[in-house]
Amino acid sequence: MVEYVSLGIVMEGQKSGYEIKKIAEQTVGLFFKMSYGSLYPALNRLVAAGRLTEEETNNSKNKKLYAITEQGRGHFLEWLKEPLQSNRREHLLKLFFYDYLEEEIRKRNLQAFQHSLQNGISRMESLKTIVSKELEQLPNKDDYYYRVSVMHYGLQFFKMEHAFFTKMIDKEEL
Amino acid sequence: MVEYVSLGIVMEGQKSGYEIKKIAEQTVGLFFKMSYGSLYPALNRLVAAGRLTEEETNNSKNKKLYAITEQGRGHFLEWLKEPLQSNRREHLLKLFFYDYLEEEIRKRNLQAFQHSLQNGISRMESLKTIVSKELEQLPNKDDYYYRVSVMHYGLQFFKMEHAFFTKMIDKEEL
DNA sequence: TCGAGCATGTAACAAGTTACATGATTTC
């Protein structure tokens, strides 16, 4: 993940590791944290793989500037094209870079994800009905309030994402 | 995390590793995955630490039943008492077990979390104003649609959680 | 009898965090 985010940020132009981290914090920081301990090794791997170039700036502060290569750009866009998946909020990370993606693929992926959300909503709704019935049979249903609440959370979550992605697809004013 | 979830599930009564995994999938599976590769070693660690007891059932299927000890119960409840944090959705995991927590601490923690959410909403709202103004200055603001969208996602997310936790605090019908 | 489900486990690997280590530059 660190590698893709780094590539994505460098897509904008030459950056130092330090700058990459700052940008990540200020933009996707809400759902993605990167530490120097993972960033710097990642940058070195990306250089070794030919996806970034490293330029030493001889300003005595040991600052290095990273730029993306054609290969790196391709690699990043391949990743960006892949279907959106909710795993570890990767879908939000991808969404942040979605301006770089062609409209056609973008729309296809957004709609596919939207369908999976609709699916989730349906599944949660039937589960809710079943659980509610089972709960009615119990004399002490108050003892399961929080246990059951996480199911409701799931439903709210899916609905929120669904509403949000509907806006994305229609490119509504946010 | 696996350790706490395992303890939490065994709080209900004796279970095998296999059962623990199944229960986890069916309940908190939406936001928490556990693999056997992490579960079985975790159970052995918990036994070694005296938090679970292991009972061999000689049913030739090599099934083992785990039960929680007093120490394990205490350890689990200590964890549960700690302030709710959004990190890796730990707050949802805790919420699932919140029926085990005393009302006083529960209410205090829920309210504290609620305040942090309110804080998040405020921060996102001011950020939104600033970014909107900056965006108006640009001729090509459409090129930043998705980049900016994740900020709106953050706001929606906080609002959804806020609404949900309001219900939790008031113990409203879900 | 065959496949699904029950049942446990390990070893190699992946990804990231935390703490430590170092030093320059800018700002007050």
Next chain:
DNA sequence: GAAATCATGTAACTTGTTACATGCTCGA
């Protein structure tokens, strides 16, 4: 001249996943 910020890096550790390995039991 002290503190904040810029700037990079490593080593040990944490936590978990994936793939593999093994075998029982029950129902169609």
